[in-house]
Amino acid sequence: MAVWLITGATAGLGAAVVNEVLRRGDKVVATGRKVEERLAHLKTSDSVALVELDVTAPLPEIKTQVDKAWAAFGHVDVLMNNAGMSAMKPAEEADVAFIKTMFEVNLFGQMRVTQAILPHLRAQGHGRIAFTSSSTLWAPLPFMSHYASSKAALSTYVEALHKELRPLGIQCVAIETGGLPTTLGQPRGGDAAGAAGAGFGAGGPSVEAYGPLFGALVGKMMKDPMAHMPGDVDKAAARVVDIAKREGAAGGKPWAVRVALGSDGMGSARQRCEEQLKLAETWRDVSVSTDREEGQTESVANREMFEFTTVLEK
Numbered sequence: 006m007a008v009w010l011i012t013g014a015t016a017g018l019g020a021a022v023v024n025e026v027l028r029r030g031d032k033v034v035a036t037g038r039k040v041e042e043r044l045a046h047l048k049t050s051d052s053v054a055l056v057e058l059d060v061t062a063p064l065p066e067i068k069t070q071v072d073k074a075w076a077a078f079g080h081v082d083v084l085m086n087n088a089g090m091s092a093m094k095p096a097e098e099a100d101v102a103f104i105k106t107m108f109e110v111n112l113f114g115q116m117r118v119t120q121a122i123l124p125h126l127r128a129q130g131h132g133r134i135a136f137t138s139s140s141t142l143w144a145p146l147p148f149m150s151h152y153a154s155s156k157a158a159l160s161t162y163v164e165a166l167h168k169e170l171r172p173l174g175i176q177c178v179a180i181e182t183g184g185l186p187t188t189l190g191q192p193r194g195g196d197a198a199g200a201a202g203a204g205f206g207a208g209g210p211s212v213e214a215y216g217p218l219f220g221a222l223v224g225k226m227m228k229d230p231m232a233h234m235p236g237d238v239d240k241a242a243a244r245v246v247d248i249a250k251r252e253g254a255a256g257g258k259p260w261a262v263r264v265a266l267g268s269d270g271m272g273s274a275r276q277r278c279e280e281q282l283k284l285a286e287t288w289r290d291v292s293v294s295t296d297r298e299e300g301q302t303e304s305v306a307n308r309e310m311f312e313f314t315t316v317l318e319k
Contacts, residue, residue, distance in 0.1 A: 007250065009033045010081045011072050012060055012118055013088030015043040018137060018185060022085060027052055027245065034074040034081070037088070054078065057293055057301025060088045060114025061106075064121065071121035080129060083249050083295050084122050085314075086115040088139040093148040095219070100302035104151055111155035113318035115199045116162065131174040135249045138179040138263075143277040147218055148210070156181075162261055164316060165264045180245055181274070184234035236267040259318040 009026050013019040014035035026033045027050065035044055047053040058070045075081055081132055090110045094103060115136055122291035126132035138160045145153030160179040167177035210219050232316035247253035265271045285292070307314070
């Protein structure tokens with residue numbers, strides 16, 4: 006029986022993972038904003054603790070709430086950094102409040118929660134940290150530059166973090182989900198992005214020049230919304246638990262620091278890897294032309310650092 010700490014547990018994938026964790030007989034500390042109100046139906050279970058936690062809060066406040074979460078069942082085996090938000094906006098029109106909120110929720114908040122729990126996990130000598138990332142980092146769409154870049158930064162952070170922590174018995178994974186029918190794109194009520202009407206595609210661009218491309222993109226999405234959200238939230242939640250616990254569909258597989266979910270998530274990852282390799286080979290002569298003459302010995306640096314850079318586990 007494992008103990009989970011889940012952020013952004015009040016709706017969407019987070020809420021589905023809470024239900025899946027409980028279905029499997031594990032315990033969970035569910036956190037989020039207004040968590041007591043939004044998850045009141047879970048209060049009757051001895052396997053659930055509710056802790057108020059806004060990932061955009063200052064680190065000292067997050068540390069206090071993470072300490073409460075840890076104390077609820079005496080330890081935590083799996084932290085799932087799930088809190089997130091999404092919105093569409095032309096890069097030219099994004100003000101500081103919009104950008105700051107996007108990165109605070111999707112990246113910096115995850116980092117702060119991780120910082121807060123790491124002393125506990127190090128002392129415990131084991132633990133797993135899962136992060137909800139997005140397949141858009143592989144194939145970012147127009148008008149989603151801030152969302153995609155926040156998730157790309159998150160997955161890169163997770164990859165490096167895993168390499169730091171695996172010698173300590175702590176494993177990390179970025180779960181890069183494809184489209185899921187959740188409330189992810191809704192504004193965060195009461196914050197700067199929400200107040201600015203930052204919902205997914207809300208209102209469209211105010212700069213007329215962006216209208217045709219924005220209309221073509223949203224029109225394609227709206228023509229058959231479910232085709233662009235092929236994922237099943239409950240199935241995704243089941244796979245998240247499988248991945249974090251290495252059971253079920255993930256049983257017997259080596260640890261992976263980045264896992265795509267959904268046919269669209271997998272498709273985006275494959276497309277980017279294939280295209281990036283093609284681009285790298287096309288530009289190879291230009292790329293290697295900046296080495297010193299005595300240094301052109303076919304990627305010595307890459308071989309020397311391979312043990313620190315590889316994401317493949319034995």
